[in-house]
Amino acid sequence: MKDFEFHRPASIKHAVALVAGTAGAKYLAGGQSLLPVMKLDLAEPTALVSLARLPGLADIRVDGGTVAIGALCTHDQVARSADVAKAIPALAELASHIGDAQVRNRGTLGGSVAHADPAADYPAAVLGLGATIVTDRGRHPADTYFKGLFETSLADGELVTAVHFPVPKRAAYAKFAHRASKYAVVGVFVAETAAGVRVAITGAGATVFRSAAMEAALTTSMTPGALDGITVPTDDLNADAEASAEYRAHLCVVMAKRAVAALR
Amino acid sequence: MGNAQGIGAAVKRKEDRRFLVGRGQYTDDVTLPNQSYAVFVRSPYGHAKVNGVEAKAALAAPGVLAVLTGADVAADGLGGIPCGWLVKSKDGSPMVEPPHPALAQGKVRHVGDPVAMVIASTKAAAKAAAALVEVDYEPLPAVGLLANAIAPGAPQVWDEAPGNVCFDWHIGDPATTDAAFAKAAHVVELDLVNNRVAPNPMEPRAANGNFDGANDQYTLYTTSQNPHLTRLLLAAFTLKVPEHKLRVIAPDVGGGFGSKIFHYAEELLVLWASRRVGRPVKWTSDRMEAFLTDAHGRDHISNAKLALDANGKFLGLRVHTYAAMGAYLSTFAPAVPTYLYATLLSGPYDFPAIYAEVKAIFTNTVAVDAYRGAGRPEATYLLERLVEKAARQLGMDRVELRRKNLIRADQFPYQTQVALQYDIGDYQATLDLALEQADYAGYAARAAASKAKGKLRGFGMSTYIEACGIAPSALVGALGARAGLYEAANVRIHPTGSVTVFTGTHSHGQGHETTFAQLIADRLGVSTDQVEVVHGDTDRIPFGMGTYGSRSASVGGSAIVKALDKIVDKGKKIAAHLLEASVADIEFKDGQYRVVGTDRVKAFGEVAFAAYVPHNYPIETVEPGLEESAFYDPKNFTFPGGTHLVEVEIDPDTGVVEVASVTIADDVGVIINPMIVDGQAHGGLAQGIGQALLEEAVYDAEGQLTNGTYMGYCMPRAADLPNFKVGNHVTACTHNPLGIKGVGEVGAIGVPPAVINAVLDALAPLGVTDISMPATPEKVWRAIQAARAGKGA
């Protein structure tokens, strides 16, 4: 690993200024995605700006119809939050299956959402629930946030501070994990929301995406059987040693059915 | 006997404490004064010419002490890495044995082949400088896959090995086998692949070399299963320094599974480099480097044919196997697909005729050598898949077909058609025990319950045998081994009666510090707390051949017993003197020498004390002191065997195979410590199930390893495995003093075909007839899809 400057600012403003003022600087939250790639010299930031001392970013608040989760909340914190479990049990359940126990103790919601790994779990919930990504300078609706492979609508240096999840009527997440890495080969988040049925799929493509066909079918009938006969086009799906595009397409439907069966 | 800590007692392990409190000392934990660090520049190509190595920039980097290349290795006259076993082809010609320089000279032949060694004062500096070494590679056509290497016109790994053939070997009688097939009522044929796996001990390899110029003395700390063998090869072939100037220490070693048997170039290079830079030099592999440079296991392509009569009795077996060697011949590589594989093809069955041909093939990959089971898992997989297929093809019950053909208990000693003579076993007994423990009778109900959940349940079995306790020196010498395979021990009784045992075997998880102490406790009547077992240091231990091939208890333990016999006998002479009796009247039992039929006794400790304080002592006829050495050369291999039963549940929607249960009944001979024996079985099972369902080291056609990290190579995790039911039925080995056979490898040998047979059993109703290891979810799903499509469903 190449050496770098290390900063530990105490305010969001200072953090943002540090990243803006240093070419090649990056934010460091839990580091569970960034450090592994730095160890392989696949990322060589000149400076890391630690978010650990920023105040107020590790809170979970349930307010009316919204669960607001601070960007620095660890996966473990979300998984074990009684408030989250009560409001959106699917979200707590999702968080409890990210990575492994040690990763969940360090990895954060904000880090995951900003990194936008195509096989990460959180993006499925963010898009599936139609959440809002809150930053130091504004708000990003989930539907226009995930742009592509590791690509989001965040501007350079924009810092995710929280994600606001609207409480759905019912939701569930079903994941088919990579046997070795435990990332999602396919993960499907199904939610019955005030604005209608939403189905978000992670792991299968370059970034998380919604399935209009599944949403339409489930709007007609919120049953696993409603998804019979739906096929996911393989054109834009990932293919690797673990799963071909064809297998992933198949898994999208299987996991969607399992999520529907598990809605609560 | 009569000792609660003796043979048969589940004594808690003496070695555990240091590991549990973080005080184990593994090779990378050893940091010497003035330590320097080595990092290797390794080939990114499967095959390439090396036109030049430019080290100027690296040499100028901060902290760099030296950059060494193949030219330096040649100039200093270091020997090539030798192969320890010569196999001859059918026509009597020796195998093609290409040179294996420690650093590449002119060509690289696999990804990871070392080209240069950078030594610096810190690891970070060495790593940074290694990135500055410029190697001028000229890529050559490469062949990464065994299937491609045997094809006509394949790229040549070695000019001197046309068709990439290292040797073309055979065993058995082709004529009687042809005759058997000619009269067969049924012939069952199977093509199969035994997947290449990476051994992955959790501790990566490491080596720390120190040359002490003042004493002209070399010391090597290394992750080895056999420090004396490493010293022998360094002394005789590679470093060319006599043994008394060379100390090899294998301290705590974090697992080996075969991969740490072999003499690797890095062991030589750190010693040599230490002399060159005048500082100790440490190299520690990272995991990606381990995937590229630790010898892999398996990698066979086979065709097998089984001849049966109308009643299902086996008449003959014909096998043709291609076995990958990798680019260079590792220490035991040629022995694995020959004398540890084809000689096992009779399995536990009575076969009147067998003929097997094995072609060893070079590929542009890291070497293939012994990995837990080494040859025997490949033989068992082939045979048990074939027998299972025969049961289906003939419409016979899988248990009854096996039962009909198992060697009966009254047939021992049993001479196979492939050179081995099994001394003893009771294969029906282990079969019965396994079936009972697995509640085979209740299987139909469990299958129905799975079906009700929408799952497919399958039952699979394997009845297997292995040969271990490696090995009778004269026999393996006749077969091409270039070393003896006896074992050595020294037992030192201290004046107060405590004991130090020096063993030539090496414990890297097997618990020798406990089981060997139990042997002492059993024999001398002392507590295991009074015994210290020393292993892994060539300066402390007289000699030894190390730990592999499930040999430590049967061969190493027997050497200890021989030394103990000498101790006990000498003690009798001392006791006779002390008790004023004749030696013939002294018996030794429960830690006491006794004049037979009297209550006149001397405790063992009193005799030991007398030996060291010989005031009242038979000094004219008996030397003072109480310490004995012994070498034990086994008379035969030992032959553990048993039955492994697996039930799987398959999710037909995803293809995911869940291992629902694993029940095994083994005969590993006499058991010293049942807790440790069960643990060894568990570990072997995990690796066997891993090979069957999860693991495969995947090279591409050009010799790139495509999944050489834990993000791609699927190691078995806790959630991938069930609890295991382990049973034992003991028949004592007839030719070693302890009756021990060995347990280190049985799990990895017996279980893979049982898993795959269970998968195929689950999928049989859908029309699936074949699947390869590892049976990954997509592979299973595709097999289901293909079968459904084939049926027009």
Place this chain on the structure above:
Amino acid sequence: MPKLTLSVNGQPRTIDCANATLLVEAIREHLGLTGTHVGCDSSQCGACTVHVDGRSVKSCTMLAVEAEGAAITTIEGLATGNDLHPMQAAFKEHHGLQCGFCTPGMVMSACDLAARNPAPSEGEVRHWLEGNLCRCTGYHNIVKAVRAGAGDMNGGK
């Protein structure tokens, strides 16, 4: 080089190390506590697991500078004098270790589970240990040990 102050096994320690130093490097190389091991380079194997402020963390995937001011517990800090910690004792009692290399990480991870869940089921233990690889034991006895150790830690003994 930056100076770093942290508490290790209850003792205040100061380290001079580069920012790019991983916590595991600081523990092994700067503090000489070699009980914490490195078994991979992709944050998978868990041999490097330590506790940071009471939570299990892969010390290969955390910078030493991030631990400034934190309380680190390594495997060396679990036992009290000659008395093994109940989780360590359970690993010995149930033969939950063989070569010992993964053991420190396993024990540290298991302690975190036991702190949250005094009576984990077999399935809960197996799920929890997803971040810890063992090549020797087949996990059978580790699972037994963790369940027993959790019970003992929580007043079962």
